[in-house]
Amino acid sequence: MSFLSLKFHHFCLTVCISRTYISMLASTFQRLKTYLETQVIGQPDLVKQLLIALLADGHILVEGPPGLAKTRAVKILSDCIEGSFHRVQFTPDLLPADLTGTDIFRPETAEFTFQPGPIFNSLLLADEINRAPAKVQAAMLEAMAEKQITTGRKTYPLPELFLVMATQNPIEQEGTYPLPEAQLDRFLLQLNVNYPDEASELEILRLNRGEALGIEKADPVHITQESIFAARKAVLSIHMAEDVERYIIRLTMATRQPESYSDQLANWLQMGVSPRATLALDRCARAHAWLNGRDFVTPEDVQKMAYPVLRPRLLLSYEAQAEGIAADSIVSHLIEQVACA
Structure with a gap:
């Protein structure tokens, strides 16, 4: 077997082990x-x-x-x-x-x-x-x-x-x-x-x-810290299409420029979210997809995680608070107004 063939065989074996892990x-x-x-x-x-x-x-x-x-x-x-x-x-x-x-x-x-x-x-x-x-x-x-x-x-x-x-x-x-x-x-x-x-x-x-009564329960699952850190790397490495990346950006930008989407949104928001929200939405959408057994992120993953990610970061206006508008209602309105493609 030639040197190049050996290197190719070693590469394939490494990829196979990595995927198995x-x-x-x-x-x-x-x-x-x-x-x-x-x-x-x-x-x-x-x-x-x-x-x-x-x-x-x-x-x-x-x-x-x-x-x-x-x-x-x-x-x-x-x-x-x-x-x-x-x-x-x-x-x-x-x-x-x-x-x-x-x-x-x-x-x-x-x-x-x-x-x-x-x-x-x-x-x-x-x-x-x-x-x-x-x-x-x-x-x-x-x-x-x-x-x-x-x-x-x-x-x-x-x-x-x-x-x-x-x-x-x-x-x-x-x-x-x-x-x-x-x-x-x-x-x-x-x-x-x-x-x-x-x-x-x-x-x-x-x-x-x-x-x-002391009845035995199911045996717990034990995970090492090494496995957690490896899983975090696996989450970050799953595929996210450019359209999905841009969808995340559009969602966060809509909170900073609400007047571009609807007057209602502009009246509800006092201040938009920071770039930290963009990073959080990216990471959480990837983790959500990975937990669901997929190696790629969909717009549905982003939409699902938009609620818990944006909920604490949206600064509502006095008008929204007076009308009893919840942060989740604003996130739903954002998802309706911002195109995912």
């Missing part, structure tokens, strides 16, 4: 999705968006009443992946050091040593994040944007695998601090969680009873 990764994430849906019943969107945030390397903001398995979802996910998990209950008296950590004086060495806080975990559940004061929000902003925290004169990197799932209670407003636009823009997705239907509620009842 990617197929194995996709199968593993499908099994993870199925397992999570058996443990977090009645919230398929929450499960799927959590996995999309994990694959797209972003953070997720979840809004919904208490008791809808928000904490349970991220806790069960943490049991399935290689990495540490911590839950922080945000309160008005929380200090940045309670989150980031602080320097501790050691009498035996007469030196200060840094004691890491709960933010130094791979998965962080920020429960009722809008109850934290401005200084804590600033610490969260640096962590989410730069994957690092600064205390005093020193900066410390966070784990390479770092995902924040923050929750908000839409019912109670007393003692809350609305998240600033800059921090909302750091969330990859915002998901609104609703109550489960009657059939799902019955399943929840039976699952809870089984857990209380």
Whole structure:
């Protein structure tokens, strides 16, 4: 066999192994999705968006009443992946050091040593994040944007695998601090969680009873951090046609130039989304397609992810707020007005 033939054979073998490995990764994430849906019943969107945030390397903001398995979802996910998990209950008296950590004086060495806080975990559940004061929000902003925290004169990197799932209670407003636009823009997705239907509620009842009785549940799916990083590369490498790329650009540009599409849209929007929304929509559409078993992105993937991606980033005008127009209604109007080809 000639040298060129050997090189070609090696190339084909490498491509075959790579495709096999990617197929194995996709199968593993499908099994993870199925397992999570058996443990977090009645919230398929929450499960799927959590996995999309994990694959797209972003953070997720979840809004919904208490008791809808928000904490349970991220806790069960943490049991399935290689990495540490911590839950922080945000309160008005929380200090940045309670989150980031602080320097501790050691009498035996007469030196200060840094004691890491709960933010130094791979998965962080920020429960009722809008109850934290401005200084804590600033610490969260640096962590989410730069994957690092600064205390005093020193900066410390966070784990390479770092995902924040923050929750908000839409019912109670007393003692809350609305998240600033800059921090909302750091969330990859915002998901609104609703109550489960009657059939799902019955399943929840039976699952809870089984857990209380100690009945064995399905074995969890375990995923290493190496597999997660490999899956992220696979997601970024799937095919996106130029027409789909331009469709994403047109959607985001429509929020900045709404008068070019409709007077109604111009009255509803005070400010358009930033380029960060374009990047988020690209990543999330790819992750959505990959989770659905495809190696290419369609306009439907973009439309599906436009709601959670644009929802926290649209700055509504006073007219829209006075009329009770929701961000989702504006996204629907955008999809109607902007041609996908």
